[in-house]
Amino acid sequence: MDPVIELISTGDEVLTGLITDTNAGWLSQRLLEQGWQVRRRFTVGDNKADLVALFEQRSHCADIVIVNGGLGPTSDDISAAAMAETAAVPLVLNEWWLKVMREKYAGRSRTMPESNIKQAMLPEGAEVVDNPIGTACGFSVQYNRSLFFFTPGVPSELKKMMDQEILPRMRNRLGQQGKSQVRRYFLFGLSESGLSDQLDSLSWPAGIILGYRANAPTIELKLIIDTDDADAIAVAEAQLLKEVGNHLVARDELQFAALSSLLHDRDLVIFEDASGGRLTDTLHTLTPEFEGHYLAGLPDTAEDLAQWLKGSGRATTLAIGAEGPQGVPMALLTPNGCQAQTLKVHFRDPLMRRRLLAFAAFDMLRRQLEGLPVIIDYDILPRSEQISLP
Structure with a gap:
């Protein structure tokens, strides 16, 4: 039977949406990469009674519970105290972690504030989970069915601790790899x-x-x-x-960088109108020598844009024209001819329109370079015109 793994995110800022909970999403994906699928996720504010009730409840249901947040030095960081109350054990000072924290501050030529001592107060019997880059150590507690892992909310600290400390412990407990x-x-x-x-x-x-x-x-x-x-x-x-x-x-x-690798050593020029230069800007960040132009007033029909490209004197050219009555034309000229189409864009948001048009044009180019049909049907961008010129 697959292990039951659950996540608990803590903090009023997370609960109210003042902070976006990216940690939970990262944890779920990272665990899935290891073959373990998270069964449930919970979010709770900085209320000790709520935390205690949730820890008690989940301790009877899950094999692994990863708690994120609430390990800082301030009064609203109460995860350790809540776990101690749940397990009916006192908080005790972990002398080793206190020494580690003092050394970290000394290494920065600073004196550790007394409030940081709170971060070395752990539930009796807890095992320290090392945090190599921060002052909040993690810790683990076995309670009822569940092995609880407590982690800091700083994403960089969480990720390093997860990979270096927690995943090895999970493999030791659950097996080397899940099947998911x-x-x-x-x-x-x-x-x-x-x-x-x-x-x-x-x-x-x-x-x-x-x-x-x-x-x-x-x-x-x-x-x-x-x-x-x-x-x-x-x-x-x-x-x-x-x-x-x-x-x-x-x-x-x-990865757009991987897709753009198709353009290396290609004599390609791009002209854009309705897409506002978005494709050119994107490709410039990846291939600085790439040549692209944002030009207002390009043709607004597939046939006119194709004819305009054929007269440009370029070997390989991609163009996104102006928006006309039939939509936005785009054309790809290669030594084998010119293919063009006009797409209707039903999205009102200007940025979304530019992103879709730029990607549709790039998709034509990608298909041509990979030997695929250059023009196909798009559900989200219905085609009103299509032409091919030798």
Whole structure:
């Protein structure tokens, strides 16, 4: 049976939304990479009674509980005190961690404030979890069914402690690796709801479910795998790839730098109008020698834009024209000819419009360089015109 792993995020700032809880998302993804899927996540404010009640409740339900936040030196940092009250043990001074903190301050030519002593007060019987870069040590406590890990809220400290200290302890307790895994696929041109309608009605092997995440301009589609059946995994991936077809842009991670590597050693020029120079700006940060131009007043039909490119005298040119009655034209000129299309953009947000147009144009180029059909149907950007000139 898979271990039950739960996360608890603490702090009034997190609960009220004044701070975005990026730590919980990172923890869930990091654990999934190790083969363990988080079962539940909770958020609670700086209220000791609420923390004690939650710790007691979860101690009977979960194998591992990772608590994030509340280990600082101020009065509202109460995670250690709450755990001590839950387990009915006193807080005791950890002399080793107090010595570590004093040495860290001395190394910065500073005197440690007395308030920091609070960070060395741990529930009796707790095991210290080293924090190599901060003053808040983590600690672990076995209580009822659960092994609790307490971690600081500073993201850089949490990540280092998780990788260096907590994951090795978890592997020792749960086994070297869980069987859960996630495979990620980044798609462009499809809507999240349309993709869900298309895929959710299909039959998927036992132990495999789908996950969706809209992150414009792409959609991240996930196979969340809770089986070690290699044949079932292969069947599921083959079915997914067949359904999404040519809309697949990248696997595992969407890195524009990796996509832009296609442009190295290419004599390419880009002209932009309706996209406001967004594609040019993005590519410039990755390939400084790249040539791109933002020009107002480019043609607003696919045919006119294609003819304009053919007269430019360039070998390979990509252009995003001005918005016209039929939408926004874009054209790709190569030594083999010119292909152009006009796409309708129904999004009102100006930034979103520019991002979608820039990525659609880049997608045409990517397809041409990878030997794929240059023009395909996009659900989110319906095409009103298409032409091809020799």
